[in-house]
Amino acid sequence: MTNITTERRKIPAKKLAYQERFLSLMKEYKKILLIGADNVGSSHFQSVRASLRGEAIILMGKNTIVRKILHQNQKEFPDHAQMIPKLSGNLGFVFTNGDIQAIRRKILDNKVGAPARVGAIAPCDxxxxxxxxxxxxxxxxxxxxxxxxxxxxxxxxxxxxxxxxxxxxxxxxxxxxxxxxxxxxxxxSYNLTVPYIFDNGAFFDADVLDLSEQDLLRSFSEGIRNVACISLATNYPTLASVPHSICNAHNTIFSISVACSHPYHATKKIIRLLDDPEALQEAIAAASAAEAAEAAAVVAVDDGEGGVDDDCCDCPEDDIFGGPLFGSDEDDY
CATH class of the missing domain: 3.90.105.20 (Ribosomal protein L10, N-terminal fragment, domain II)
Structure with missing residues (x-):
């Protein structure tokens, strides 16, 4: 019986050096920008490197080698394993400890014009x-x-x-x-793209950096609204639903007070008007006259200035809850 022995394949020194370089950069830098380098020439790449000199380091390499490095060192760098599923295409890495937004802006702003080549996909009209x-x-x-x-x-x-x-x-x-x-x-015109970002263990889409404060407030407001809806539907009180529960309870008390003619400070005037039909007709007439005067004033403003001043809105723009629950402190019940 012949013993067949297979000699272990020797890893090239170039790959070992790349592995050491990649691991040393991961230890030194806590932030990594994944960059796409399609349709980017060598001179363009050098200009990007020059603009980032002193702030970041660009390292390119084969995706298969990078995947193997991340798999083999997953115990030492468990958070970096999040990048493995995204390693496809002509990708590179930008290692930095500086401001990610500033580095990304420098990369994206460095564009180079290019002629239209046969078979190329047009990036614009x-x-x-x-x-x-x-x-x-x-x-x-x-x-x-x-x-x-x-x-x-x-x-x-x-x-x-x-x-x-x-x-x-x-x-x-x-x-x-x-x-x-x-x-x-x-x-x-082509430039390096930044599809993904790794920041101190968090791995996310780079488009997150384009969100403004208003976008975050809008999302936060929608989240609070959804929590309040679910809480009210399941009768499970939360901080988001308590104001609505109090408002609904007050509406119920108000309706019972009017229906039973049992006044309290919020229904005294209404019950008094319901008990006195003549006073109710006078109040309705006065309200109609006030509405007509207000409409005439709005039309006059539109004709004179071309629009209504935005300052007439009582609800502040930064109030994501839609203003006070029961009106202002000056309301007369």
Missing amino acids: VSISPGATGLGPELTSFMQACFISTMIVRGQIEVKHKVDLIKKGEKVSPSHAALLTKLKMSPF
């Missing part, structure tokens, strides 16, 4: 404005083949109307690429 093109009359047939209406003015081709040549997401055809090259147009 491309159109040709009417006017002189600088092309000679011999290219008239070529323009007509691209379904562009032209005319000859002073020995050169002019485009009559605006032409929407390529839509965002479409592939660039050979004729479109040739036309844009002849017009010396570089309609596309």
Whole structure:
């Protein structure tokens, strides 16, 4: 019986050096930006590196190697394992301990114009404005083949109307690429993208950084509203539902007081008016006259100034609960 022995494959020194470099950066830096490098040239990449020098370090590498490093060192870096499912495509890593928002802005603002290449996916709409093109009359047939209406003015081709040549997401055809090259147009611009961010153990989509304070307040308000609805539906009191429960209870007491003609400080005037029909008619007439006067004043303001002042709203913009529960302290019951 022959013993077959297999010699263990030797790991190249270059991969070992990359592993040591990657692990040392993970130990030194607590924040990592995953970057996409599609359609980015070497000179463009160098300019990005120069802009981040002293603030961050860019490290590229094969996704398979990075996955293996993260798997093998998962006990030492358990939080970094969150990046493994997202490692696909032409990705790189930006290690930093500085302000993530500032680093991301520098990366995204560094754009380079590029011509339209055949087969490329258009990142934006491309159109040709009417006017002189600088092309000679011999290219008239070529323009007509691209379904562009032209005319000859002073020995050169002019485009009559605006032409929407390529839509965002479409592939660039050979004729479109040739036309844009002849017009010396570089309609596309590319930059490094930042799809994901790792920050002190938290891994999230980079679009979270674009949320404003108003967006956060709106989401917080919707969350409070949902909690209050569920609490009221299940009769389970919470801090969000207690004000509504008190309001509903007060409405019930108010209705019972009016129905039973048993007044308290909030229903004294209403019950007095219900018991005196003449006084009720006078109150209704006075209220109608007041509404008519207010409507006339609003129309006058609209005609004179072109709109109603926003300051007339009693509810402050930053009050996410819709104002006071029972009115202001000056309300007369």
